Amino acid sequence: MNGKLEFSSYHFDEYDELCLISGSQHQIKILLVPPLFDEMNRMRRALVDAMHLLDECRIGSILPDLPGTNESLFPQGEANLTLWRSALNMCISQHTDCKSIASFRGGCLIDDFDCELPRWRFSPAKGRSMLRTMMRTRIASDKEAGNVTKMTDLQDQAISSNLNLAGNIIGPSMFAELDQAEPITLENTRVVRLESDSADADVKLAGSALWLRAEPDADQLISTAMANDLASWINS
Structure with a gap:
């Protein structure tokens, strides 16, 4: 090749x-x-x-x-x-x-x-499945750093500000679309x-x-x- x-x-x-x-x-x-x-x-x-x-x-x-x-x-x-x-x-x-x-x-x-x-x-x-996987990765990473992050914390933050999920900056519109997206x-x-x-x-x-x-x-x-x-x- x-x-x-x-x-x-x-x-x-x-x-x-x-x-x-x-x-x-x-x-x-x-x-x-x-x-x-x-x-x-x-x-x-x-x-x-x-x-x-x-x-x-x-x-x-x-x-x-x-x-x-x-x-x-x-x-x-x-x-x-x-x-x-x-x-x-x-x-x-x-x-x-x-x-x-x-x-x-x-x-x-x-x-x-x-x-x-x-x-x-x-x-x-499905978008929601991908989103949840990235959120769980963020929660696990925060836990290793000694911080406690809940899924609801990330969901609340995503309404109005960017999230760093698995090294990706996810804006509010991307978060909302992913949460509902299916092929x-x-x-x-x-x-x-x-x-x-x-x-x-x-x-x-x-x-x-x-x-x-x-x-x-x-x-x-x-x-x-x-x-x-x-x-x-x-x-x-």
């Missing part, structure tokens, strides 16, 4: 947000909507490996940064799910050669922007889950839940399985 990766960008709200591109020479390209928050860090290596494998299948892929994430200069506390949908819509309007969308985990909450392209969703996550049912969507997941899916893949690991890691099994299923789906 030695294919060349390239950097590009898309313009959104006076900022240029980075994109990682693989297989730019291929006619077939897919937009990858990343997992959200700390899950992106844990899964990034697996996604990049999958991009290399898609390149070998003559399929290009674009992995954009969302405003307020990674190297973005957009204020993190001002981001919310609505804004991220708008950013993705701008991204795909500027990279018009993308003919399908693959979203991962929390990315499935924001792939319903104004676009009729077919969608491939990997292990869709919207769309036509022409393929749902993919791990074999260990009992929820309904169109297909189950072998591999590990990298987003549950304490540190970022790779898993060639799940990267290969995702790339193979994506290639089969795109070419069907």
